[in-house]
Amino acid sequence: MGSMSLRFRNTLGGELQPFQPLEAGKVGLYTCGPTVYAPAHVGNFRSFVFADLLRRYLQWSGYSVTWVLNITDVDDKLIRRAAAEGLGITELADRYAERFREDMRLLGIGPPDVMPRATAHIDEMVALIRQLLERGHAYRTDDGSVFFSIDSWPAYGRLARLDPEQQRVGERVEADEYAKDDVRDFALWKGPKPGEPSWSTAIGEGRPGWHIECSAMSMKYLGASLDLHTGGIDLVFPHHEDEMAQSEAATGQRFVSVWMHCAHLRMGGQKMAKRTGNLALPEDVYAEGVPPRVLRYALLSTHYRTGPDFTEASLATAASSVERLSTVLLALDAYREEREDDLSLTPLLEEAHQAFRSHMDDDLNIAPALGAVFDLVRELNRRLADRGLSTADAARAADALRDLDRVLGVAEDRATPEVDAAVQHLLDLRVAARNERDWARSDALRAELAELGVTVEDTADGQRWRRSTEPVHG
Numbered sequence: 456m457g458s459m460s461l462r463f464r465n466t467l468g469g470e471l472q473p474f475q476p477l478e479a480g481k482v483g484l485y486t487c488g489p490t491v492y493a494p495a496h497v498g499n500f501r502s503f504v505f506a507d508l509l510r511r512y513l514q515w516s517g518y519s520v521t522w523v524l525n526i527t528d529v530d531d532k533l534i535r536r537a538a539a540e541g542l543g544i545t546e547l548a549d550r551y552a553e554r555f556r557e558d559m560r561l562l563g564i565g566p567p568d569v570m571p572r573a574t575a576h577i578d579e580m581v582a583l584i585r586q587l588l589e590r591g592h593a594y595r596t597d598d599g600s601v602f603f604s605i606d607s608w609p610a611y612g613r614l615a616r617l618d619p620e621q622q623r624v625g626e627r628v629e630a631d632e633y634a635k636d637d638v639r640d641f642a643l644w645k646g647p648k649p650g651e652p653s654w655s656t657a658i659g660e661g662r663p664g665w666h667i668e669c670s671a672m673s674m675k676y677l678g679a680s681l682d683l684h685t686g687g688i689d690l691v692f693p694h695h696e697d698e699m700a701q702s703e704a705a706t707g708q709r710f711v712s713v714w715m716h717c718a719h720l721r722m723g724g725q726k727m728a729k730r731t732g733n734l735a736l737p738e739d740v741y742a743e744g745v746p747p748r749v750l751r752y753a754l755l756s757t758h759y760r761t762g763p764d765f766t767e768a769s770l771a772t773a774a775s776s777v778e779r780l781s782t783v784l785l786a787l788d789a790y791r792e793e794r795e796d797d798l799s800l801t802p803l804l805e806e807a808h809q810a811f812r813s814h815m816d817d818d819l820n821i822a823p824a825l826g827a828v829f830d831l832v833r834e835l836n837r838r839l840a841d842r843g844l845s846t847a848d849a850a851r852a853a854d855a856l857r858d859l860d861r862v863l864g865v866a867e868d869r870a871t872p873e874v875d876a877a878v879q880h881l882l883d884l885r886v887a888a889r890n891e892r893d894w895a896r897s898d899a900l901r902a903e904l905a906e907l908g909v910t911v912e913d914t915a916d917g918q919r920w921r922r923s924t925e926p927v928h929g
């Protein structure tokens with residue numbers, strides 16, 4: 456069961472609050488997903504890695520989590536891009552949705568329980584818009600559009616803490632493009648236009664606005680009230696402000712208990728290498744020899760509400776941290792020593808577990824939580840070097856570290872990946888060659904394995920191997 460002291464900072468109100476799920480032991484988590492008109496870049500993935508860290512931590516804490524991450528597959532940018540490439544919107548969306556799934560898999564994100572696509576939920580959006588029309592929170596315009604009436608909803612602006620007199624900035628629809636009653640009002644439904652996709656529905660022909668998509672999909676899968684809603688800080692306004700207004704106006708219930716937003720990465724400028732530039736893609740980073748798990752570590756190792764610098768130095772730090780964690784796991788697995796158990800090990804493991812938990816309970820305070828993990832790694836390395844552990848101790852310590860890595864998902868772990876038969880055969884041949892002291896053959900086999908992406912090392916405890924390009928497991 457979940458910890459009693461778990462607390463999150465709620466963007467709504469800005470306070471640190473004890474986390475109380477609506478239903479004991481269960482959590483509904485909604486994350487605003489990508490608009491699939493182009494590949495998502497590293498900055499986008501920071502917010503998905505954050506949502507995944509939150510999801511993993513909740514599960515590790517004993518909650519049963521339902522995680523919904525949507526795919527926006529119809530919007531202005533996507534329509535323009537599809538037209539420019541001479542593709543249908545579905546074709547373009549399929550291409551980048553597939554790419555997004557693959558990027559998530561490599562980064563150890565999810566998979567989410569549900570990945571709903573907007574165009575498969577037009578009926579739910581229309582039902583919501585009809586409710587808003589009936590309740591007097593929305594109105595139609597001559598071109599077949601429907602707008603949310605901000606004047607009808609005095610609570611508008613609570614999430615972003617807007618000055619009521621403030622004009623809307625960053626609205627997607629140009630003020631002069633549609634005839635709105637109030638410049639602040641936002642489109643729930645956009646009337647049909649030549650050359651744009653549209654649906655024939657009970658509220659007429661047209662297509663949905665962006666914000667209504669997330670209200671319809673989150674409430675369909677998680678209910679009218681949900682526990683957690685995450686996204687990048689840029690989504691607070693107008694997207695989440697609008698989602699909250701239209702959802703609560705339609706249902707009369709509180710939409711979300713806790714809103715959590717993560718800060719932007721501070722990316723390198725034009726002069727930086729491609730892999731740390733403003734629009735770096737994960738594949739640009741991997742192409743320069745950074746494994747996915749190292750990128751994941753770099754994205755999650757700073758508190759989600761602060762913007763980490765994404766630089767060569769932060770990638771180097773991430774690489775050495777992942778290496779330390781992976782190496783101690785390999786060493787613990789290979790370790791054999793006939794001796795009495797180390798009685799101080801159990802308290803050491805428990806202390807690390809408790810420290811990790813108490814920091815993560817504090818609004819996912821990741822930096823000191825990682826500090827607790829690496830304090831433990833340092834202690835274990837010392838005991839391994841002193842041969843102060845028994846074989847059973849080493850196995851217990853490896854289990855404890857793997858348990859913490861269920862939350863982090865960064866360790867390279869040879870226990871997890873499946874070995875194909877060809878690789879296993881070469882590994883076995885190499886062990887045999889070494890037993891026969893045939894060093895030339897052993898070196899030749901090492902080179903052959905390297906060509907298959909498998910790195911072999913020889914240690915006091917025998918041959919160890921790992922893959923250099925494995926996706927993150929866990």
Ligand SMILES: [Zn+2]
Nearest residue numbers: 487488669694
């Ligand atoms: Zn959204």
